[in-house]
Amino acid sequence: MTAVRVRGLQKRYGKTTAVDGIDLDIQRGEVFGLLGPNGAGKTTTVEILEGYRDRDGGEVEVLGVDPGRAHNSWRDRIGVVWQSTADAPELSVAEITRNFAQYYQHPRDPEQVIDQVGLTEHAGKKVYHLSGGQRRRLDVALGIIGDPELLFLDEPTTGLDPEARRKFADLILGLAQEGTTILLTSHYLDEVETLADRLAVIARGVIVAEGTPKTLGGRATAVSTVQWIGEDGLQTLDTATPAKAVADLYAAHGEITGLTVSRPTLEDVYIKLIGAENE
Amino acid sequence: MSEPATLTAAQPSSSRPPARMPRVEPARALRLGLVRTALETRMFFRERDQIAFVFSIAVVMLIILASIFTTRYNGLDVTVSQVYAAGLIGTGIMAVSFQNLGIAIAVERDLGGLRRLAATPMPPSAYFIGKVGSVFVVAVIQIAILLGIGVAFYDLDLPSTIGTWFTFTWVFVLGLAAMTMLGIAASSVPRSARSATAVITLPFVVLQFISGAFIPHTDVPDWLLNASGIFPLKWLCQGMRSVFLGPEAAVLEVTGSYELGKVALVLAAWMIGGLALCLLTFRWRDNHTK
Structure with a gap:
């Protein structure tokens, strides 16, 4: 089943086109990562899907409803994690969580949710x-x-330290295992690689690649890089047949020092994808 | 991105659960509005800055001004202290509504509180019921304190007839409603949480001086008092004077009358105009998002 379906999404701010014809399909139960540099249009896209921002063109369906015309009953079925809770500094964790629970038709148990995010011992603390x-x-x-x-x-x-990021990842994976569909944006590649079942890279308002973390941008079939230290220093060879390249090297030089065979990391692929767009 | 068209074609929209409910849910909005009233009131009294800045200003000014200026008006049984005690009730009402909401909502918007709420199924009307409700609770407490101090130290007499209590009630309710609407509308003016206090407080303080609150109406030049008549505070203070200074002190007014009809008219007009302004300008979005 489709959770999110987007066709030809367009958004302009004045003369700037922030989103320029995006198509997206996210299935139920999937963790989908949207990756891109700042200003690429990912936040705009997500905000349109959340019903927080109007679009200028294209079709959008989120849980079968157009977010631009959604009612409160639709908001009951989505959740948004905003950046930084600083808006109710004088309320305690338990107070604000219990309060928000009352806005929903079928909320989770506040105490359980506080426990799930690991704040039980801070439940009485003010924000x-x-x-x-x-x-x-x-x-x-x-x-x-x-x-x-x-x-x-x-x-x-x-803004989180590495330890907190790791705990956070566990939390998200836990939610995904419970069957929650998750749309995640990030500019941390390792994070998306760990969490997302599928991902899309967005740059300059368009999607430049889409796939699984392992196959994105032809990563699975991309050329490998063979490096070794030869007589003239570090040598680099890009090849689609790395095993043969190593065998040829051995045949020609015998044992060689400093040999590595590497495949492009997600970061290499990503930089290439957004670099090509940013030139 | 493969075969997206067939995916949706296989799922006629009629097979989806009905996603829409009636747009208006008055009972739910009211219930959540009361929930928010309790929450907003609790937040107000926990915020020390707000208590100092919004809740105490009329009390502090009353104690200072009514203690310094104690002269009796010629031929009348009215002192300047009494004029202050009556006029500063207007200050108190404006502080807990206009100044309070103008700053608090601007900060809430800037820090992302409003958009967080906008993403929940909470009806927007519940938010406003919560604001109005908490302002009402805070205003009642504020007025009780001001009256208590006025009666105890500055010869203020509580209304003795049902008629004057009635006048007091409608002046209070209309004035509070107008100032509340204006406060919600004014919250859209500051561009950030940091500037909110300055942006909202300046017009607030200026109005206190020209409307007969911080300076007795008898000492404000007529032209200035007439100019301040564009704004609601002058009429709110005037209405309160009619309640607490009695009919013989009406000669101290510019026109020699408390003009209660005009008080009602101007306050009601500001209430309706303020409401329209809120509906037209209120933003759930913060200023950082493009």
């Missing part, structure tokens, strides 16, 4: 006193309190 990582966890708690079918996470781990 003001929470650390950055704890606030992000509270953001997630408020995003999932309504037991959403579809969860939007826009750059969820920006």
Whole structure:
């Protein structure tokens, strides 16, 4: 079943075209990553899907409903994790979570959600006193309190330390295992690689590549790089047949030093994809 | 991105669960509005800055001004202290509504609180019921404190007839409603949380001086007082004077009358105009998003 279906999405701000004809299909139960540099149009796209922003053109269906005309009953089925809870500094974690639970028809149990995001021992703490990582966890708690079918996470781990990011990833994977469809944006490649079942790279308002983390941008079949240290220093050879290249090297030189065979990392592919667009 | 068209074609929209409910859900909006009223009131009294800046300003000004200026008006049984005690009720009402909401909502918008709420199924009307409700609760407490101080220290007499209590009630309700609407509307003016206090407080303080609150109406030049008559505060203070200074002090007014009809008219007009302004200009979005 399709959770999100987008065709030819367009959005302009004045004379700038932020989103220039995007197509997207996200299946139910999928964790989908939207990757791209700042200003590429990913936040705009997500905000249109959330019903927070109007579009200028194209078709959008989120859980079978046009977000531009959605009613409260549709908002009951989606969850949005915003960046940084700083808006109710004087409320405690438990107070704000219980309060948000009342807005939904079928909320999760607030105590359970607080436990799930690992804030049980801070439940009585005021938002003001929470650390950055704890606030992000509270953001997630408020995003999932309504037991959403579809969860939007826009750059969820920006500003978190590595340990907090790892815990955060576990949290997201846990939600995905429960069957929540997740749309994640990020500019951390490793994060998307760990979390996403499929991903798309967006640059200058268009999708430049789409696939699984392993196949994106022809990564699976891309040329490998063979490096070794020869008489003139470091040698580099790009080849589609790395095993043969190594065998040829051995045949020609015997044992060689500093030999490595590497495939392009997701980052290499990504830089190439957005670089080509940014030239 | 393969065969997307066939995917949707295989799923006629009629097979999907009905996603739409009636747009208006008054009972739910009211219930959640009361939930938010309780929450907003709790937040207000926990925010020390707000208490100092919004809740205490009329109390502090009353104690300072009514203690310094104590002269009795010639031939009348009215003191300047009493004029202050009556006029500063207007200040108190404007502070907890206009100034409070103008700053608080601007900060809430800037820090992302509004858009977080907008993404939930909470009806938008519940948010406004919560604001109006909490402002009402805070205003009642504010007025009780001001009246208590006025009666205890500055010879203020509580209304003694049902008629004056009635006048007091409608002046209070109309004035509070107008100032609340204007506060919600004004919250869209500051561009950030940091500038909110300055942007909202300047017009607030200026109005206090020209409308007969911080300076007795008898000492404000007539032309200035007439100019301030464009704004609601002058009429709110005037209405309160009619309640607390009694009919003989009406000679102190510019026109020699409290003009209660005009008070009602101007306050009601500001309430309706303020509501229209809110409906036209209110933004759930912050200023950072393009």
